[in-house]
Amino acid sequence: MLINPRTVIKNGAVIIKNNKINFAGNFNEIDKSQQQSITDLGNAAIVPGLINAHTHLELTHLDGRIDFTGSFADWISKIIQAKKAWTVQDSTLSVRAGIKKCIEAGTTTIADVTRNGFSLSELQKCTLRKFVFCEVINFDPSQAEETVIDFKSRIKGTNEDHLLEVGIFPHSPYTVSKELYTQCGKISDDLKILFSTHICETDEEIEFLMKGTGNLADLLRNLNMLKGWIAPGLKPIAYLNNLGLLKDNLLLVHCNYVSQEEFMMVEKSKGHVVFCPKSHRYFHHKNYPFQEFVTHNINMALGTDSLASNDSLSILDEMKYLYDEENALEPEDIFSMGTVGGATALGLEERIGKLEPGFDADITVIQLPEDVNGNFFENFFSPEAQCIFSVVSGSVCFDKYGLYNPL
Ligand SMILES: [Zn+2]
Secondary structure, eight states: OEEETTEEOTTEEEEEETTEEEEEEEGGGSOTTSOOOOOOOOSEEEEEOEEEEEEOGGGGGGTTTOOOOSOHHHHHHHHHHHHTTOOHHHHHHHHHHHHHHHHHTTEEEEEEEESSSHHHHHHHHSSSEEEEEEEEOBOOGGGHHHHHHHHHHHHTTOOOOTTEEEEEEEOOTTTBOHHHHHHHHHHHHHHTOEEEEEESOOHHHHHHHHHSOSHHHHHHHHTTOOTTOOOOOSOHHHHHHHTTOOOTTEEEEEOOSOOHHHHHHHHHHTOEEEEOHHHHHHTTOOOOOHHHHHHTTOOEEEOOOOTTSOSOOOHHHHHHHHHHHOTTSOHHHHHHHTTHHHHHHTTOTTTSSSOOTTSBOOEEEEEOOSOOOSOHHHHHTSTTOEEEEEEETTEEEEETTOOOOOO
16 A cells, blocks of 8 residues: 555555545554444555546547647647537547546546536536636637636536536637736636646747747638737746746646746746646657756646547556656656645645545555565556556545445
């Protein structure tokens, strides 16, 4: 059992009482005189529930259908094209398929971005803990006001509960005007909701903001969206900083290309970074600047992004990939990003991300390979390791083998 990224306990057990963790430690330390039902999970690791801090469930059915041929702008055009004929039913089924994949992968908390609201209604019905970020897109400054009114109407009537929070997600600096970005920041402050955006994802994005040229500028110009626009001449995070948007409730998704000046801006703001490792690989990006984020004490979470740039919605798969490919990271650091890092980014570091008494009972159980060689992380990140059981807020969310059989 892994209580937190740095404490491994053999023969571990967790007691859940009133949806909270009551005990997490060695099975032998449990007071057996207390009446309780016991679920034996076998040769498995009990870990804090895995947290996916960035995905787009609505794109699940694009799995394997969008190829990347070197231009990010072309990749975006292909997604728009592929989804053009989708009905409401198509989008709904795509979201449902995504939710199923996430649950089976052992995710207990998900931060999803919804374009049309389809995932909001579907996620509301499921047992995951969820943050639904409503996407906002409009590059026309004159439409900033009405886009914000539309956002408010989209979230109106949403019944937030202990498992659901709504957030705002202006898509990116090349699809959202600076006026709209500013309005989104204001809404986030007024409604006290989380704010997230794609940022520093590609060289093309940097060229667009610095010079107003390149593939993204061509794409927007062809759509007649650049009339009267002048490039700000700033790097992406510096641009957000200039708009007063860097705060501790901001989740910066990607951050593949960040300048020294921008690292310092994020550090100062106490904002969070969400890294999507396999999506990073899909687009053949350069080495990720892990060490810089560590040096600047910037909290890092993990996301899968969508199946338009990944083959899995599993945070465990993202961690396995990092374990295999990133020599710069200790296994504990990788594990931390998928648990406590995600919890911190989502403002829940006092409630989830660790197995500690008083924390909400969000738990993932990973079956380990039979050949246990004593190295916990080597087994945990091995290809055979897979989720067999999960609990969200004390309720069973996934039970692959029907192990849970209360008295
Ligand atoms: Zn994304």
